[in-house]
Ligand code: SF4
């Protein structure tokens with residue numbers, strides 16, 4: 001039986017159920033790297049060129065970890081585009097080549113090219129090409145892919161019930177998940193899923209907020225029609241898939257009565273974040289309290305916790321104040337808060 | 342309508358000609374200065390890449406001088422550039438400027454659409470006049486690039502480098518002011534000859550390939566004048582990108598003249614097997630190409646956090662090792678200082694010179710035999 005390694009990083013958080021069942025149906029055994037930890041990060045920093053953004057460094061750490069295992073293949077897809085007329089990020093387009101150049105002696109890479117920007121034909125061909133590594137029956141490969149898509153839908157519908165993709169993947173694999181406890185604040189949280197749901201990169205942002213009695217609202221909890229409709233209100237269509245989803249989600253959340261505030265988790269040195277974060281901040285700040293957290297490999301947990309606590313305190317004060325006076329405290333109080341963090 | 346545009350190297354000269362030919366009033370932004378940088382940095386998103394910040398500085402200065410229309414290029418990803426204009430417009434509007442922004446969204450190789458958009462700008466001109474405007478601008482562009490290449494060749498070899506630079510600057514200004522194609526040609530011929538006549542040193546010069554992100558390569562103010570520094574350090578610099586190549590390959594679909602773009606992209610394999618936006622693949626391909634042509638070293642330049650170039654840099658390490666060509670990467674942002682950059686260039690050139698002085702393996706073998 002062939003063994004295929006899948007790094008627990010980057011698009012793992014969006015597509016793992018698909019890939020896992022695809023390879024499993026073709027008779028492969030799947031091994032994932034451990035959740036990001038100190039070693040993953042250190043290894044990634046060693047391998048990457050300095051200027052690389054944190055998530056890519058972490059990814060390299062995961063691949064390096066998998067290289068130590070007895071594997072027949074490591075799955076390192078080249079994600080160019082996952083929907084029409086959109087991209088993810090230039091770095092995803094060169095990922096397999098970066099891995100080959102930076103890590104010596106990897107097992108063979110399965111570097112399927114996912115490019116749906118124009119049409120699906122090439123992608124379908126590439127699926128068959130990859131499938132043939134395991135079986136000669138084209139039909140079996142197609143069925144495995146279809147099955148993968150169904151599993152992914154299932155997992156996403158689990159996530160939409162208020163969980164993160166990381167939790168949803170665990171539930172999908174059969175782990176029980178506890179329902180949320182009491183909450184008094186409702187906070188919209190945005191960011192690239194691979195940063196947000198990676199406990200090292202986000203420093204457990206979502207769980208920390210929950211521990212502070214906040215209900216966390218994520219892009220995955222919103223209907224995609226709502227998100228796309230909101231995103232379509234800007235003059236030029238955002239051509240980054242994740243950026244557009246975040247923008248749409250932010251606009252939607254900023255109009256919702258039940259959302260108290262919005263947090264955007266950006267990565268230091270991230271190209272799309274540097275523009276999308278700016279646009280979102282401009283659009284949202286007059287409607288909702290908003291903070292932009294920028295993290296990298298040097299960020300300390302203490303700093304993040306302080307900022308989150310201050311933000312929650314402010315939201316609570318603000319709400320109590322509003323329910324007492326029925327006046328909208330937008331403006332002055334909001335800005336003075338921004339100046340203090 | 343008073344039209345302005347962002348600076349990118351000497352592109353302002355053909356652009357001015359183009360817009361004038363379209364019977365538009367042109368207000369070129371003042372040359373990029375410390376003040377331009379400061380304005381740009383102050384009003385741009387903190388983590389945007391440097392070209393956006395310099396664009397902003399250019400726009401603010403041009404608007405202050407009375408421009409009311411900004412012409413900017415667009416695009417559809419995957420890199421940030423395609424969204425520059427949107428962010429820039431929003432910020433400028435918030436600053437209270439009254440202007441319109443014309444974004445040329447022509448996708449690669451759609452010259453017909455570009456022509457339509459340009460034509461729409463110059464309402465009063467006929468198709469014929471528009472065509473002539475483009476032709477004249479193109480002539481100026483070609484003349485300037487001949488001079489640039491000549492300067493790249495002569496500067497390292499010349500004994501009196503100041504004189505050479507002043508011939509070049511004078512020629513640029515004359516071309517800017519020239520009113521006819523004949524005039525442009527005459528200025529170019531004379532200046533080229535004058536440059537060639539400068540007394541040269543006899544020593545052989547180093548050859549360095551300059552690769553990287555297009556704006557950083559074309560706009561000296563964004564790279565602390567790295568190419569000139571190298572010339573003054575006696576290195577002959579060849580760039581991976583000249584504007585005319587880009588215009589020819591991307592706007593005219595290779596129609597204007599023969600192009601080696603395909604071959605360069607091909608050279609990037611097997612190191613980088615897919616385009617990665619910007620000029621990332623060109624960077625890798627050109628590096629391989631320069632190495633095959635026996636260049637002594639490669640310098641990659643790009644704005645800090647530039648995504649395609651970070652991909653390329655990650656891969657250049659392997660190229661450098663396998664093809665045995667030294668590579669150095671320099672990133673630029675608003676904090677880059679000329680002195681620091683010069684020191685690094687100097688150290689790199691020294692290293693290349695020492696390396697060349699060492700007898701290569703084959704010579705060693707011969708000597709031993
Ligand atoms: S989108 Fe940002 S964080 Fe993600 S890979 Fe690209 S630069 Fe890095």
Ligand code: SF4
Nearest residue numbers: 390420422619647648
């Ligand atoms: S190529 Fe580099 S400099 Fe240009 S937009 Fe992309 S990241 Fe910015």
